[in-house]
Amino acid sequence: MTTAIRNYCVFLGRCGRIAFVGDWRYYSWMGLLTVFCLLGLNAYCRQFAHGLVVTGMSDQVSWGVYIANFTFLVGVAAAAVMMVIPVYIYDNEELHDLVIFGELLAVAAIFMCLAFVTVDLGRPDRFWHLIPGIGQLNFPASMLSWDVIVLNGYLLLNVHICGYLLYSRYQGKKPAKWFYIPFVFIAIIWAVSIHTVTAFLYVGLGGRPFWNQAIIGPRFLASAFTAGPALIILALQVIRHVTKYHITDKALLTLRSIVQVAMIINVFLLLCEVFTEFYAGGLHITSSKYLYLGLHGYHKLVPWIWTAITFNLTAMVLLVLPVSRSLKWLNLTCVLCITGIWIEKGMGLVIPGFIPTPLGQIVEYFPTLNETLVCFGIWAFGLLCYTIFLRMAVPILQGDLSKANEREALAGTVAH
Amino acid sequence: MSDQRISGESNPPPEPEGMSRRSFLRNSAVFASGLAAVAAGLSPLLDIENFPSLQEFMQKYYKEMTPEEMKKVLERIEREVERQYGIRPHVRDLKPLDGVEYVYCLNLTRCIGCRKCVHACVAENNQSRNPEIQYIRVLQMQNGSFDMEKAVHDYNPEKVPEKGHFYMPVQCQQCKNPPCVKVCPVHATWQEPDGITVIDYNWCIGCRYCEAACPYWARRFNFTQPEIPADRLNPEMDYLSNRPRSKGVMEKCHFCLQRTRAGRYPACLEVCPTGTRKFGNVLDPNSEVSYILKNKRVFIQLKEELGTSPRFFYYFDV
Numbered sequence: 152m153t154t155a156i157r158n159y160c161v162f163l164g165r166c167g168r169i170a171f172v173g174d175w176r177y178y179s180w181m182g183l184l185t186v187f188c189l190l191g192l193n194a195y196c197r198q199f200a201h202g203l204v205v206t207g208m209s210d211q212v213s214w215g216v217y218i219a220n221f222t223f224l225v226g227v228a229a230a231a232v233m234m235v236i237p238v239y240i241y242d243n244e245e246l247h248d249l250v251i252f253g254e255l256l257a258v259a260a261i262f263m264c265l266a267f268v269t270v271d272l273g274r275p276d277r278f279w280h281l282i283p284g285i286g287q288l289n290f291p292a293s294m295l296s297w298d299v300i301v302l303n304g305y306l307l308l309n310v311h312i313c314g315y316l317l318y319s320r321y322q323g324k325k326p327a328k329w330f331y332i333p334f335v336f337i338a339i340i341w342a343v344s345i346h347t348v349t350a351f352l353y354v355g356l357g358g359r360p361f362w363n364q365a366i367i368g369p370r371f372l373a374s375a376f377t378a379g380p381a382l383i384i385l386a387l388q389v390i391r392h393v394t395k396y397h398i399t400d401k402a403l404l405t406l407r408s409i410v411q412v413a414m415i416i417n418v419f420l421l422l423c424e425v426f427t428e429f430y431a432g433g434l435h436i437t438s439s440k441y442l443y444l445g446l447h448g449y450h451k452l453v454p455w456i457w458t459a460i461t462f463n464l465t466a467m468v469l470l471v472l473p474v475s476r477s478l479k480w481l482n483l484t485c486v487l488c489i490t491g492i493w494i495e496k497g498m499g500l501v502i503p504g505f506i507p508t509p510l511g512q513i514v515e516y517f518p519t520l521n522e523t524l525v526c527f528g529i530w531a532f533g534l535l536c537y538t539i540f541l542r543m544a545v546p547i548l549q550g551d552l553s554k555a556n557e558r559e560a561l562a563g564t565v566a567h
Numbered sequence: 568m569s570d571q572r573i574s575g576e577s578n579p580p581p582e583p584e585g586m587s588r589r590s591f592l593r594n595s596a597v598f599a600s601g602l603a604a605v606a607a608g609l610s611p612l613l614d615i616e617n618f619p620s621l622q623e624f625m626q627k628y629y630k631e632m633t634p635e636e637m638k639k640v641l642e643r644i645e646r647e648v649e650r651q652y653g654i655r656p657h658v659r660d661l662k663p664l665d666g667v668e669y670v671y672c673l674n675l676t677r678c679i680g681c682r683k684c685v686h687a688c689v690a691e692n693n694q695s696r697n698p699e700i701q702y703i704r705v706l707q708m709q710n711g712s713f714d715m716e717k718a719v720h721d722y723n724p725e726k727v728p729e730k731g732h733f734y735m736p737v738q739c740q741q742c743k744n745p746p747c748v749k750v751c752p753v754h755a756t757w758q759e760p761d762g763i764t765v766i767d768y769n770w771c772i773g774c775r776y777c778e779a780a781c782p783y784w785a786r787r788f789n790f791t792q793p794e795i796p797a798d799r800l801n802p803e804m805d806y807l808s809n810r811p812r813s814k815g816v817m818e819k820c821h822f823c824l825q826r827t828r829a830g831r832y833p834a835c836l837e838v839c840p841t842g843t844r845k846f847g848n849v850l851d852p853n854s855e856v857s858y859i860l861k862n863k864r865v866f867i868q869l870k871e872e873l874g875t876s877p878r879f880f881y882y883f884d885v
Binding site for chain 2: 189196201208210213271275280281287359507512
């Protein structure tokens with residue numbers, strides 16, 4: 152038992168050490184991310200001291216870009232399932248060795264989600280009121296309490312699966328199926344649940360007709376399964392370029408088909424929504440009018456949503472055409488997908504729900520510099536985590552970091 | 568360093584003696600500048616005033632406190648208010664009265680839109696003057712339409728009422744089926760037996776989900792530390808109602824429970840010059856509100872179709 156713990160500590164120690172080692176590109180990338188993390192930390196401390204008044208939010212628009220990013224990133228986390236399903240249900244060979252990169256991305260995305268929710272709280276010092284047992288978690292009535300449970304559960308599942316598989320590979324052992332396969336299948340359902348629950352946060356509010364529509368849930372999933380795998384494609388391209396890890400073109404093209412189908416469904420659902428809103432008309436469509444066309448001279452969101460629609464449509468056309476089989480075009484398409492859906496799920500979904508207010512007042516919203524810096528900080532933190540995860544995972548998967556060379560490695564350290 | 572060699576990346580050849588000292592100096596320099604950067608990042612925390620005391624941080628949930636614990640908390644709040652404003656307040660924890668369910672009735676034929684209720688409410692309930700927080704929003708509506716999107720919020724003529732308009736004050740509707748209570752992740756807001764939805768300001772985490780859920784835009788958030796001039800402070804306070812709030816929590820109309828649970832009328836009713844506002848116990852068949860609900864032919868619950876079932880009724884004299 153003690154040797155097992157000792158071995159595990161050695162493993163963790165070696166993983167921790169390798170995170171600080173790399174070539175000049177690695178150092179500059181990590182340095183840049185650290186700078187942004189610190190800028191974000193500084194901005195958050197300012198917010199902590201003075202209150203949410205340093206953001207662009209108001210009583211009229213009481214959620215802003217924090218919750219927008221949170222919503223988008225829950226989708227990214229859920230999208231790992233789009234690699235897990237082909238591998239574990241359809242036995243896809245190409246993606247088999249890559250699925251862990253998707254799961255690690257999910258872990259980093261959940262970190263960012265939790266950070267975005269925390270910075271949105273007025274009293275983060277009271278977060279313990281959410282902990283069952285010592286606090287008063289309003290389960291099952293509040294959808295936010297569901298979100299707390301499913302997000303943390305999803306984090307644990309993915310940490311367990313990735314951690315176990317990597318440690319098995321490190322030890323050169325074959326992983327015991329019973330110790331991770333059941334969790335993989337639970338995680339598949341769980342991934343769908345995290346994004347559905349997040350959609351229900353909005354859908355469940357009867358006083359906000361813009362959100363109170365059944366189609367929001369399916370749209371969330373479709374957009375998540377577009378943006379998530381697109382992000383994974385870009386991550387794999389980077390891994391391919393900066394490490395010797397072998398990633399086939401075919402694997403990337405499999406992911407391309409997933410993004411392709413998801414984007415077509417996403418655009419179709421958008422069409423369904425827009426038709427229902429505008430053809431029937433009525434009073435409940437004012438938020439949509441504000442979003443797409445502007446209302447009574449207020450139109451801050453109009454350029455955003457049309458940018459998103461242009462990006463999404465262009466991406467869809469590119470995905471359908473054979474041109475996106477060329478990896479350069481595929482990269483561009485992925486960037487378009489990610490940006491388009493970030494706008495659509497963020498500025499395009501969260502903000503217009505508040506405009507006009509339930510009493511008909513129009514107050515517009517735009518993030519402040521401080522708020523933006525906090526967002527950049529959290530994104531940098533997430534990317535920092537993901538880079539570290541990859542820095543550890545790639546050598547383990549390649550066999551460069553393994554128990555077999557533990558002794559040489561430790562001896563090497565002593566020699567220095 | 569060894570891991571780097573294993574992972575097959577370029578590695579400068581290890582230098583013999585002398586290197587350790589130089590690398591020690593370099594590492595210390597990197598470490599020191601890192602620490603300085605983190606410290607600079609954290610520096611805005613020095614601006615924090617009124618850091619919550621340990622007792623406040625550890626304070627239990629309202630419904631779980633024993634009467635003795637509550638007494639201590641009320642005394643602590645009195646001390647804190649005195650320290651901040653130089654006035655010793657009287658903070659109580661009035662319980663709902665048996666056999667009472669409060670209902671508000673508002674006569675739209677009479678309201679002239681003078682906003683006296685808004686300001687009486689601010690004064691009574693110790694609302695922040697900077698930034699301004701108000702529980703009542705008076706809408707200037709166009710005659711012939713109940714469409715709130717045509718309402719004017721910031722009307723400011725020399726004299727009210729203006730021709731062609733009627734006025735509709737909106738505040739917390741004290742719903743029987745309140746969406747805000749349902750969505751709160753920590754039970755920080757709930758409905759009392761007398762029908763008033765209250766907030767434990769010491770339990771709210773400030774997520775603003777209730778503010779998104781409210782169909783009447785009745786909830787307000789303290790985006791920063793509220794400011795109240797000391798000479799304007801109302802020292803008659805209650806735990807669940809008008810004691811000063813802190814930054815980062817929600818607040819809203821609570822039917823002036825510090826007054827109504829002691830047998831008085833809400834401040835907005837008392838100040839109204841036109842008799843627009845009627846308040847009372849709907850369980851008492853002889854109350855004025857019971858009479859109105861029985862005998863007035865047109866009354867309206869705002870957004871009735873949402874099923875929130877407000878305890879706030881608008882009516883016309885027909």
